[in-house]
Amino acid sequence: MAQPIRVGLAGFGISATVFHAPFFATMPEYELVAVLERTKNESPQKYPSVRVVRSIEELVADPSIDLVVITTPNETHFPYSKLALQAGKHVVVEKPFTNTSAEAQELVKLAAASDKILSVYQNRRYVSDFFTIRDVLDKKLLGEVHEFEGHYDRYRAEARPQAWREAAKPGSGILYDLGAHLIDQALYLFGLPQNITADIRQQRPHAKVDDYFDLRLNYGFTKVILHAGMLVREPGPRYMIHGTIGSFIKNGEDPQEALLRAGVLPTGDNWGREPEAIHGLLHTEIDGKLVRQTIPSQAGDYGLYYKNLYNTIVHQAPLKEKPEHGYNTVRLIELALESHSRQCTIPCSGLLDVEYR
Incomplete structure (x- = not known):
């Protein structure tokens, strides 16, 4: 090495x-x-x-x-x-x-x-649910996707006085924070949308910046819904994906962040593996037969981001998380804010046509 x-x-x-x-x-x-x-x-x-x-x-x-x-x-x-x-x-x-x-x-x-x-x-490309969803879509297990819905909901009604993400200054708020993850996943899976409709709110009485958003990205046949809120005590499915022949429903959250916050080091064969209780439900048609079953989640691994980066820096492998990807995410956040301000659907202008994979 x-x-x-x-x-x-x-x-x-x-x-x-x-x-x-x-x-x-x-x-x-x-x-x-x-x-x-x-x-x-x-x-x-x-x-x-x-x-x-x-x-x-x-x-x-x-x-x-x-x-x-x-x-x-x-x-x-x-x-x-x-x-x-x-x-x-x-x-x-x-x-x-x-x-x-x-x-x-x-x-x-x-x-x-x-x-x-x-x-x-963009570490949320390296989580269990995203790996599993990517595999389901790549194998066309749902046919052609007509609706993709991704949620990043949580419950935190109280204010965090020292949290800069909740202060009234540029780049703060849930859209820049959690929206950046969901938008990047949508761009990775579906490419550049045609237009966007956004509803962005301050729901908690103490909020100084947005703590809720609902984004609708139009891809023609495919509609992508991205949603996050801070007042969801009982979350529903994290992802709901519907296609012409089937659906995939995913609850729960990749375990890596919770483990890392608890001080667990990212090592061992079981790192990033979800419990069976939150494996996704696949309901579709395969070889003419209806199938309704849970499918094992793939293991997540944030460390793959840094393995890929090492190969790029040392071995000149293609860069996977490009700066142009970051630009497109920020540009879509700006377009979402404009859509909300104007209370209308607007074209997704100014995005860079760059490969995601």
């Missing part, structure tokens, strides 16, 4: 400690060497070999760092990514890619002009 990719991690909040650092700690392809913490010194307590830096400028100036991973608040994604690319680093940036499509477009151009990799951390 080649030398491990040396990582500088910008931020040490939930995103860094749950979704990134555990994989650098368990994958021989990577070595975590530095962490940006503005005032605290928490990272060496968990990873004694790392050193703490106090600014993004100090992080990107370190000649030993190959890859900068940006997990800081959304308004920093654009300026920090730009600084890291200009310093000659490969860059991974948490979703959403940027707060505006203009910023996203600038980063796409900057990455194209450099010999460095810029990638968006």
